[in-house]
Amino acid sequence: MTTVNALSEVAALMGDPARAAMLSLLMDGRAHTASELALTAGVTAQTASGHLARMVEASLLAARAQGRNRFYRLASSEVAHAIEALMALAGTRAPPAAKSAAWRRDPDLRFCRTCYDHLAGQVGIAVTDALTRAGHIEPMGPRDWRLTPSGELFCGRLGVDVPGARRLGSRHFARQCLDWSERRPHISGALGAAIADTFFRRGWAEKLRRSRTVRLTDSGRRALNSHFGAAV
Amino acid sequence: MTTVNALSEVAALMGDPARAAMLSLLMDGRAHTASELALTAGVTAQTASGHLARMVEASLLAARAQGRNRFYRLASSEVAHAIEALMALAGTRAPPAAKSAAWRRDPDLRFCRTCYDHLAGQVGIAVTDALTRAGHIEPMGPRDWRLTPSGELFCGRLGVDVPGARRLGSRHFARQCLDWSERRPHISGALGAAIADTFFRRGWAEKLRRSRTVRLTDSGRRALNSHFGAAV
DNA sequence: TCGATAGTTCGGTGGCGGCCGAAGGATAGC
DNA sequence: GCTATCCTTCGGCCGCCACCGAACTATCGA
Structure with a gap:
């Protein structure tokens, strides 16, 4: 695999609106459940599950099972850094102030x-x-x-x-x-x-x-x- | 536009293999002609033209006409920074064996x-x-x-x-x-x-x-x- | 053991977008 | 003017992938 393909593959993962919404939520640095991420992304649980599996496979996310829940978080600070760099391009400032809205609303x-x-x-x-x-x-x-x-x-x-x-x-x-x-x-x-x-x-x-x-x-x-x- | 959509849109632009190949070439900091970029990306001139127009529209690239040629370059160092950050991610993704293969390709x-x-x-x-x-x-x-x-x-x-x-x-x-x-x-x-x-x-x-x-x-x-x- | 909840897998569908051929400017040189 | 080159626009085709319904697994609590 060339570096170019690697670039396009990781960018393509972030390029889907549902996955981007999940990543944005996870930029708060915390672990979130699959259903929470599905809700945020506005897709059904089964669709979200597929997205999450792909991002874990690509080492963008790390998963940890706990009882019936499965918690997902960003795999590393480098992932957060890349997302931040992309958000900076779009002219929108995000982290670390970008906590989820629900979070800010409910201390x-x-x-x-x-x-x-x-x-x-x-x-x-x-x-x-x-x-x-x-x-x-x-x-x-x-x-x-x-x-x-x-x-x-x-x-x-x-x-x-x-x-x-x-x-x-x-x-x-x-x-x-x-x-x-x-x-x-x-x-x-x-x-x-x-x-x-x-x-x-x-x-x-x-x-x-x-x-x-x-x-x-x-x-x-x-x-x-x-x-x-x-x-x- | 929300920050989430902005993230997914700019990432999706970089997520196409042809566009990623163009961006990689442009990481040399120089301006390149449309045909040169088309050749690098392995697509026809008309396809490349569409890609380039979209990236200019999104302010990833800047274009300058000069005679019959049209030169494209990265719009800013922030774009380069984001690409570099994504490439850093791509380096970690595969297990060591697969990584070194891609590595040795470009010592x-x-x-x-x-x-x-x-x-x-x-x-x-x-x-x-x-x-x-x-x-x-x-x-x-x-x-x-x-x-x-x-x-x-x-x-x-x-x-x-x-x-x-x-x-x-x-x-x-x-x-x-x-x-x-x-x-x-x-x-x-x-x-x-x-x-x-x-x-x-x-x-x-x-x-x-x-x-x-x-x-x-x-x-x-x-x-x-x-x-x-x-x-x- | 049983119901409820969280999560995943599978299969089928629909739409978006990348691709090229063809045609249409624009520029440079003659 | 004429022609070659570079680039773009248009139109139609085709494949990929995000999506959901349905069914299945695992865990929890009673």
């Missing part, structure tokens, strides 16, 4: 939200980090956490229903879930759900209507400080 | 070439590294270089027209341009062009006909050694 979503049934965002990460720092949980394997004896006690004092979580044998007990805004794992699985449930039950957090966004209450903020030694 | 191009109007390849990197090592230039921000007082003196002794380069207010003075073969930044912008000009004027380097490839002369090799303390 609260980044702060705290539900991910299935557990907490995510800065609050989810703060809780996870605090538990790790205190030695209450430990990474176990690539995808799980282990609850230590001290963690068992800690959860008991807080009112987290650990026995109930263990009873759900069909469900993973404590999983590492990649936080798509913070780009680090937070705690999910049955234990993550039980912790979130405690937050809601004790009035530390409230779900907003018709949204994944979660509001941390004042007492929740105090609880984070006193019980977890974390500030957000 | 001379990898050694020294023009990137629009400045030097690239091993020689371009050698010059840039030597200037950095001697403290003549310093990275300034993510995309620029700063010429230090010692660099000012050094360029003056060499006959590089620094004042002339500064006078081009419309153009970036000293930019970092990612070298697609060396995968590290070399110096471009007005100063990069002035340095390259010095190389050609003093007989240190010669452009090969119909190619971006540049030949380093024996005196050029000696100059690199004595003035820059670099060996290639």
Whole structure:
């Protein structure tokens, strides 16, 4: 293959409107799910899937499976650089200010939200980090956490229903879930759900209507400080 | 027009093999006639004419009529920069085995070439590294270089027209341009062009006909050694 | 075990665009 | 004027590829 063909091939990939829309969204540096990218590009899931596979094949994107979701991100900073150079040609300034519109509109979503049934965002990460720092949980394997004896006690004092979580044998007990805004794992699985449930039950957090966004209450903020030694 | 559409449109222009071949030839920084570009791209004159018109329309190329001939050149160094960035991507895409095949095809191009109007390849990197090592230039921000007082003196002794380069207010003075073969930044912008000009004027380097490839002369090799303390 | 959700694969369709032949300027030289 | 060369415009053909519906797989939660 000549350098010329290589040039045209990579440019052609970026030259499709749907793929360009996906790449633009990914210029925020975060990982996004296939369905999110499909929605942004304005195409069906199956069309998006084909586009994403081609871009992964060409090393423009990197993919990581997580549960039912598949997260895609730009494969390297060089990809971002090339996109930026092309956008500069069109006279439009893009990165790094080019976050997705939804993103700019919703900083609260980044702060705290539900991910299935557990907490995510800065609050989810703060809780996870605090538990790790205190030695209450430990990474176990690539995808799980282990609850230590001290963690068992800690959860008991807080009112987290650990026995109930263990009873759900069909469900993973404590999983590492990649936080798509913070780009680090937070705690999910049955234990993550039980912790979130405690937050809601004790009035530390409230779900907003018709949204994944979660509001941390004042007492929740105090609880984070006193019980977890974390500030957000 | 949205930024996304702008991205896909300019990328789609570069994504056609015939147009990519033309753009590659024009990376030598010179103006070429329509028929020459048609020959390079392997298409008929009328097909090439259509391609060229579209690229002029999109401000990728600039055209100038001269007698019966029509000369085309890259519209700006930004266009060259974008092409270079895309080529850097293309270098990473295939596994090593496939890459080296394409590589060995053009060892001379990898050694020294023009990137629009400045030097690239091993020689371009050698010059840039030597200037950095001697403290003549310093990275300034993510995309620029700063010429230090010692660099000012050094360029003056060499006959590089620094004042002339500064006078081009419309153009970036000293930019970092990612070298697609060396995968590290070399110096471009007005100063990069002035340095390259010095190389050609003093007989240190010669452009090969119909190619971006540049030949380093024996005196050029000696100059690199004595003035820059670099060996290639 | 079962339903719901996320993602992929496959097959068929439609439209965009690259291609060339033919014809039509424009310029230079005679 | 005439001719050769360079380039462009026009019209029609053809292939590629983006798209979607349908069906399938995998994972999650109950």
